Amino acid sequence: MKPVRVTINGKFMSAHMTGVQRVAMEIVREFDRLISENPSLASSVTLELVAPKSAEPALTTLGLKAIKVRTAGRFGGNLWEQLELPWLAKGSRLLNLCNLGPALSLNAVTMLHDAQVHAAPQSYSVPFRLWYRFIQPWLGHRSRQVLAVSEYSKQDLIKYGVAPTEKITVAHNGVDHVLRLTADMSALDNLKIIPGEYVLALANIQSHKNIKVLLTAFADLPDLKLVLFGRADRAALQGLIEAPLTDNIIPAGPVSDESLSALMSQALCIAFPSRTEGFGLPPLEAMLLGCPAVAAPCGALPEVCGDAALYADPDSPADWVARIRSLKDDPALRQTYSNLGQAKAAHFTWARTARQILELLAS
Structure with a gap:
């Protein structure tokens, strides 16, 4: 049998890094490793990553050896994806890993990470919401298969x-x-923070991320700092609550992966109060590094974190204070959840994800 030809939609390599882009990059890297090491996979599926020319500087960071890489087309962004990619991928199966893909493609496998524009529409601009509410159901019904990141x-x-x-x-x-x-x-x-004397959280002011509950809670945790990594600055965070932000709120801004690894490994815990989440990378990343997680029992968080995380009511700042305080006051409890978290997160590997998708593509 001839191997199945698969074109990977490489538009994500021309975008700024988000959780969705992270997922795509790691899956492609793992595809490359698996195909390099497994002749039977290599004989069943051939992969080519096709990207707009604007992605050329970033493509070398993938370090691909077995997957062919090609840049082509005159456009970038959505125009490239909708108008040029269908022709560039002609005669092959198209793999879209970042929620979007060309509307004209009939032979696609598309990863749809969540349905947040429906579940939390207030978190998105009107143009974004309208586009996603059109294109995602179109792709969901037109694609041959849809990949979801959680039950x-x-x-x-x-x-x-x-x-x-x-x-x-x-x-x-x-x-x-x-x-x-x-x-x-x-x-x-x-x-200017001390290991074990701070809590880490995501600086994202989208409504469903629910950071407001943490900003309120830390008024009652004066001996701990709340370090928020991400794009939202102090002014943006202040806009979420009426009371002045306390001095123990520290917006760290965007940080490198290496800096984030350090912040996760040395934090008392990571706090993740999202009201809805398609998967939830940050708490599991932190758990794998030995950092306990306190999360809202919402979205996919209970599914992926299981009994290895503590949970707090997304509407109760006092509940977050109590859970965080319990880890601070009881080192043995913190160590228990550190161990549980590492064991739980170790089950989520990119090798497993990539192999599952490759087998689906080849079938």
Whole structure:
């Protein structure tokens, strides 16, 4: 039998790094490793990553050996994806890993990470919401197969009519990429923080991320600092609450992967109060590095974190204070959840994810 020809939609290599882009990059890297080491896989599927020319500088960071890489086309972004990619991928199966793909493609496998524009529309601009509410159901019904990143996400895609049940396969994300990093401990010195004396959280002001509950809670945790990594600055965070931000709130801004690894490994815990989440990379990444997680029992978080995390009511700052305080006051309890978290997160590997998707593509 001839191997199945697969074109990977490489538009993600021309975008700024988000969780969705991270997933795509790690899956492609793992595809490359698996095909290089496994002749039977190499004989069943051939992969080519096709990207817009604007992605050329970033493509070398993937370090691909077995997967052919090609840049082509005159456009970039959505125009390239919608108008040029269908012709560039002609005669092959198209793999879209980042929620979007060309509307004209009939032979595609598309990863839809969540249905947040339906579940939490207030978190998105009107143009973004309108585009996703059109394109995702179109792709969900037109694609040959749809990949969901959790059972929760699958059920949301069905609930909101984004994709039919029989087309959806769940392929959990991996988190073991964090083990490749060399932690940059200077990040703690730069922020003037002490190991074990701070809690880490994501600086994202989208409504469903629910950071407001943490900003309120830390008024009652004066002996601990809340370090927030990401794009939101102090002014943006202040806009979420009426009371002035306390001095123990530290916006760290965007940080490198190496700095984030250090911040995760040395934190008392990571706090993740999202009201809905298609998967939830940050808490599992932190757990794999030995950092306990306190999460809201919402979205896919209970599915992926299981009994290895503590949970707090997303509407109760006092509940977050109590859970965080319990870890601070009881080192043995913190160590228990550190051990549980590492064991749980170790199950989520990119090798498992990539092999599952390759087998689906080749079938």
